[in-house]
Amino acid sequence: MILYKNDIEQLRNLVSSHTKTFLLLDENTEKYCLQTLKDIDLQDVIKIVIPSGEQNKNIETVQFIWSQLVDNHADRKSLLINLGGGMVTDIGGFVASCYQRGIDFINIPTTLLGMIDAAVGGKTGIDFQGLKNQIGVFSQPLAVVVLFDFLETLPKREVLSGLAEIIKYGFIVDKSFLEAKYPLDPTFIIKAIEVKDEITRNDATEQGLRKILNFGHTIGHALETYLIDHNQEIRHGEGVALGMVSALYLSEKYCNLDHKWTVFYKDLYAKNFNRFNLNDIPVDELIEIMRHDKKNEGGDIRFVLIEDIGKPVYDVVVDLKYIIDSVNYLVEYQNDTNYWDK
Numbered sequence: 519m520i521l522y523k524n525d526i527e528q529l530r531n532l533v534s535s536h537t538k539t540f541l542l543l544d545e546n547t548e549k550y551c552l553q554t555l556k557d558i559d560l561q562d563v564i565k566i567v568i569p570s571g572e573q574n575k576n577i578e579t580v581q582f583i584w585s586q587l588v589d590n591h592a593d594r595k596s597l598l599i600n601l602g603g604g605m606v607t608d609i610g611g612f613v614a615s616c617y618q619r620g621i622d623f624i625n626i627p628t629t630l631l632g633m634i635d636a637a638v639g640g641k642t643g644i645d646f647q648g649l650k651n652q653i654g655v656f657s658q659p660l661a662v663v664v665l666f667d668f669l670e671t672l673p674k675r676e677v678l679s680g681l682a683e684i685i686k687y688g689f690i691v692d693k694s695f696l697e698a699k700y701p702l703d704p705t706f707i708i709k710a711i712e713v714k715d716e717i718t719r720n721d722a723t724e725q726g727l728r729k730i731l732n733f734g735h736t737i738g739h740a741l742e743t744y745l746i747d748h749n750q751e752i753r754h755g756e757g758v759a760l761g762m763v764s765a766l767y768l769s770e771k772y773c774n775l776d777h778k779w780t781v782f783y784k785d786l787y788a789k790n791f792n793r794f795n796l797n798d799i800p801v802d803e804l805i806e807i808m809r810h811d812k813k814n815e816g817g818d819i820r821f822v823l824i825e826d827i828g829k830p831v832y833d834v835v836v837d838l839k840y841i842i843d844s845v846n847y848l849v850e851y852q853n854d855t856n857y858w859d860k
Contacts, residue, residue: 519661520638520715526558529624529663536597536622539563540590542583542610544570547602550671551628555601563599564590568606572746572754575605575645577653583613594618597660603629604636604754608651611642615657622660628668630680630702631755634710637662639718639728648747649810650739656723664711666704677702678790679755682734684710685786686758689766689779690730690822690830696782700790729832732813733822734762737845740807744799752794759791763851764844769823771840773831779824788857796849801842808841 521529533539541563543552548567566586568579587596600610600623607625614623625637643654669677677700684706688695691713698706714731721728738761745752766783769775805819813820818835825831836844851857 520711521661521663523665523667525663529558529661532624532661533558533597533599537593537595538590538597540566540587540592540596540598541601542566542568542598542606542613543601544568544574544606546570547606547628551601551668554665554667555626568609570605572605572645572650575609577644577646579609580613580644583609584617587613587617592617592621594621596621598623599626600624600637601626601628603627603632607632607637608641608643608654611640611657611659612644612654615642615655620657623657624661624663625659626663626665629672630669630677630707631683631753632680633664634680634707634714635683638711638714639731640722648743649807650743651812652810658722664707666707674700675753675792679753681790682755682759682762685783686731686733686762687713689762689783689824689827690733691828693827696786696827726832729813730822730830732832733824733830734758734760734765736808736811736813736819736821737761737764737804737841737848739811740804741796741799743807744804745794756791756794759787760794760796760848760852763787763848765821765823767844767847768821768834768836768840769825772834772836773823773825775824775826779827784851784857793858794852796852799849801845804845805838805841 566583598610598614598621600607607627611623614621627633627637640656640658642657643651646652681698684695684698687710717728735758738757741760742752742754742757766780770777808819821834821836822830822832823834
């Protein structure tokens with residue numbers, strides 16, 4: 519169930535039907551976003567505050583949240599509201615899904631990326647042994663509440679991180695998403711939420727169609743994991759934006775995609791996203807991270823590629839040589855002064 523600002527009364531009714539309400543938030547959302555919820559009238563809510571950042575999406579933080587639920591006598595009719603970006607909704611959904619074999623939870627995403635991606639669709643999880651979302655379950659939230667007011671608190675880089683996922687829909691679903699740009703028209707946000715919601719409702723546990731949402735993610739996740747492990751700053755959407763360069767390159771090799779779309783996207787990337795120095799990243803370490811990707815089967819590294827705009831193909835087994843070539847192609851692009859020294 520997707521709720522917007524005019525659905526606040528419906529949200530109040532959902533909250534009031536539970537014995538206790540817990541509010542999970544990180545240090546940033548407590549400081550910048552909590553005041554926005556004043557209209558919901560969350561009386562007697564019990565706050566649980568965790569450190570911000572992907573590096574804290576781990577089992578230690580999960581144990582802390584569970585201990586807070588136990589110490590405050592949360593029962594099976596309790597409700598956990600997750601207020602934050604993807605890190606908070608991922609870990610909060612996982613906590614709620616396991617506590618006493620499952621309690622209700624509501625996601626209130628505070629980032630663009632959270633609104634159009636992480637909070638919708640029922641994926642929950644935590645990182646483990648340096649691998650992103652390696653432990654988790656599919657569990658649908660009672661509701662996802664989208665409040666555009668939160669976007670006013672975001673720096674431009676956070677909005678652009680979400681824009682990468684919207685552009686992704688332009689390649690796998692609808693060409694019109696490729697027209698999205700900063701500052702972002704809310705129409706694109708609502709449309710992206712509806713697309714994600716429809717796809718995940720039709721394939722809740724990622725047996726088929728839902729896999730197309732991973733376009734750009736195989737190499738993107740590997741880069742994100744590597745850079746975070748080496749204390750370099752990167753947003754999830756930025757990793758996806760990088761990964762789509764490699765995915766388009768592979769789409770040319772395996773699906774006969776017209777090269778013009780790779781050229782188009784490289785221009786689009788240069789106008790919207792950060793340039794990264796990827797020269798010193800060992801490809802063999804990226805490959806090892808990719809081997810743990812949840813889409814893989816039988817030891818094969820599988821990709822989502824496209825034959826054309828709006829024609830995705832999933833479970834494409836890519837030869838190791840071409841994976842390496844695609845990473846090198848991405849590195850060369852990030853070094854290409856024709857794109858950046860303007």
